[in-house]
Amino acid sequence: MRLSETDRLEAFSDGVMAVIITIMAFSIPTPDGSSAAALRGLVPHLLVYVLSFAMVGIYWVNHHHLLRATGRISGSVMWSNLFLLFWLSLFPIVTAWVGRFPRHALPAFCYGLVGLGAGGAYSFLVRMIIRVNGTESVVGRSVGTDTKGNLSIVLYGAGMALAFVSPWIAYALYASVALMWFVPDRRLVVQAADTTEPDDS
Numbered sequence: 001m002r003l004s005e006t007d008r009l010e011a012f013s014d015g016v017m018a019v020i021i022t023i024m025a026f027s028i029p030t031p032d033g034s035s036a037a038a039l040r041g042l043v044p045h046l047l048v049y050v051l052s053f054a055m056v057g058i059y060w061v062n063h064h065h066l067l068r069a070t071g072r073i074s075g076s077v078m079w080s081n082l083f084l085l086f087w088l089s090l091f092p093i094v095t096a097w098v099g100r101f102p103r104h105a106l107p108a109f110c111y112g113l114v115g116l117g118a119g120g121a122y123s124f125l126v127r128m129i130i131r132v133n134g135t136e137s138v139v140g141r142s143v144g145t146d147t148k149g150n151l152s153i154v155l156y157g158a159g160m161a162l163a164f165v166s167p168w169i170a171y172a173l174y175a176s177v178a179l180m181w182f183v184p185d186r187r188l189v190v191q192a193a194d195t196t197e198p199d200d201s
Contacts, residue, residue, distance in 0.1 A: 005073040045099035069138040080125040087118035108167035116156035
């Protein structure tokens with residue numbers, strides 16, 4: 001069975017995101033000893049890994065529903081998708097950096113910068129899909145004014161600025177973005193399901 005352009009784009013993106021998560025897992029160092037103190041030293045690495053895992057996982061889920069609701073794919077959509085994957089591919093770098101220096105402002109700032117870039121790239125991908133499929137398409141009707149996307153950018157920007165006041169405030173704002181996106185837009189999920197053709201097999 002020949003895959004559609006949307007299926008191919010989704011399969012490629014799934015593979016890239018899986019590799020990103022794998023690299024992040026491999027970047028967690030093993031405890032430098034068998035004591036509880038050695039294990040406590042890994043707490044920053046584990047916490048930022050959980051946050052980054054949640055971030056990439058949320059993008060994977062929402063990206064899945066977005067493409068399932070997309071009827072047509074163009075060159076601009078494909079390039080926009082690559083732009084999103086570029087920003088997501090930077091998460092392993094900033095995750096490892098924050099894990100080593102969680103109390104420093106610059107790693108916290110750069111973590112927010114990558115999150116901001118990924119959020120902006122996702123919003124741009126949505127806009128390109130609407131441009132190709134029309135404002136009355138499933139995605140166009142579901143996204144609307146993209147309130148969550150705009151709020152995410154504001155929270156990331158605030159976190160980046162406040163990273164130089166307290167990195168912990170920045171991390172709290174970044175985590176709030178993840179919580180906000182934890183549940184995909186139900187309108188998009190429902191309408192995407194309605195447009196899915198039944199399996200004849």
